[in-house]
Amino acid sequence: MAFVNWFKRNLVVIAGLLTLAYLLLPNVIVTVFSFNRPNGRFNYAWQQFSTEAWKDPCGVSGLCGSLSLSLQIAFWATLGATALGTAIAFALVRYRFRARGAINSLIFLPMAMPEVVMAASLLTLFLNMGAQLGFWTILIAHIMFCLSFVVTAVKARVMSMDPRLEQAAQDLYAGPFQTFVRVTLPIAAPGIAAGALLAFALSFDDFIITNFNAGSTVTFPMFVWGSAQRGTPVQINVIGTAMFIIAVLFVLASMVIGNRRNRRKA
């Protein structure tokens, strides 16, 4: 009876932890199978423990090339989307002007549109223009769909900013430029960083839009897609595991730094 009561009281916790397990199970599998020595071309069944793939992550032709291409595209897409998106976010929060409603919906729509529809329509445009599909068309597409997410992230931060801080700076004879660089930008920085991080993750991981607009160029997700048909090398699991570990470490580090800063303030 005591157990039944305990179970009833903690039902939510148990169910929640089960969902968490469901979410993390594929990551566990990816990690475990990065130490596999598969029999044949596909790495779906456990054969034998081996650290070979970890010693030589670039051992498969095309893998590290696609990885570096994805990193480059993600870098430039982040830069472009963050610059354009931050400007839009400031304009939307700080100014009242005509067509605000229309612009808000233009920013909301790409986030609410199924990716296939966006991908297909962009391809129609590129085909009509006779554009050469490749690096530039991928970059254009990525900046387009990352833009809305950056605007949303930066807007949230700028909206919660106290405008009196900037007025104080101006009262202290700071010019508009100085005010922006020394007051506005530092306060908005966490929002801009969140938007940039989101853009990087979205661009790096995007498959559907890239698949339509890449031509014969191969990004990392496209390499993984192709390998699902031809044979999956263990190195893919190594890269996946490494990305997961780097992400967790990155978030932990930023939390530790944030905590320390808060403590110093207190």
Next chain:
Amino acid sequence: MSTLTEAPPPLSPPAPEKKPPRKRGRWTPYWLLLPGILWLVVFFAVPMIYQASTSVQTGSLEEGYKVTWHFVTYWDALSEYWPQFLRSVAYAASATVLCLLLGYPLAYLIAFRAGRWRNLIMILVIAPFFTSFLIRTLAWKTILADGGPVVAALNTLHVLDVTSWLGWTAGDRVLATPLAVVCGLTYNFLPFMILPLYTSLERIDGRLHEAARDLYAKPSTVFRKVTFPLSMPGVVSGTLLTFIPATGDYVNASLLGSADTGMIGNVIQSQFLRVLDYPTAAALSFILMAAILAMVTVYIRKSGTEDLV
């Protein structure tokens, strides 16, 4: 801060000598908006119009296409691919319901019961995002493999007999069946359900729960009458964030499904990239967009949170 949304333009300080910056400020928003909005217009809005015109064209790849207002393409596309449309909606709806059932306890746990574990659980929800979702989806091939531990367990519990009878699985296989596709969809879009749910649950004032308990409400009544209604904004945006991308997805159906589980995304993809029948592909993606818009509008009306979008 609410004062900001009510306030007139923040750059209009009362002092008269500040007039020049205000005059320059009149054009500033347009300069700030111009590059980004231009990008969205040229690479998002214009392509949609191009696609609309493509869908009413006839012709061939060799001879080129011409706008002939050939609306029959829509009819042909619908009559040929309605099973895939139905399947997409059915799979996406099942995945959305599953996401809600699975995601709600976890969001609740993070919001109210996690204590000092809250940040760690949050990280564990978000971090998988950074491992390529294709790699993680492929991992489901291992998890659901024929004769693997999951399938064997389901077999011993006679679950597979029931699901096979319902048509969700086939024999003692899970891979290449509808169940596998829905499982992949649920997994891939679960974080999009959890995060909005968490945001709206976290905003609920804990004192409301206390008040309900003081009034002798049972825990289940507290949930039904207080917690769940107050989390409705999260439920609505979570469902939309799950349902819309899930309907258009073709990755899960390709990797975990079979030829019989193709979704409309698979058809659009192959029409565009393999068959090269652009008018049909454009018509299909237009029907998909219209269908989703219609369903979303009805859903938002029904759930009574029109102010959300």
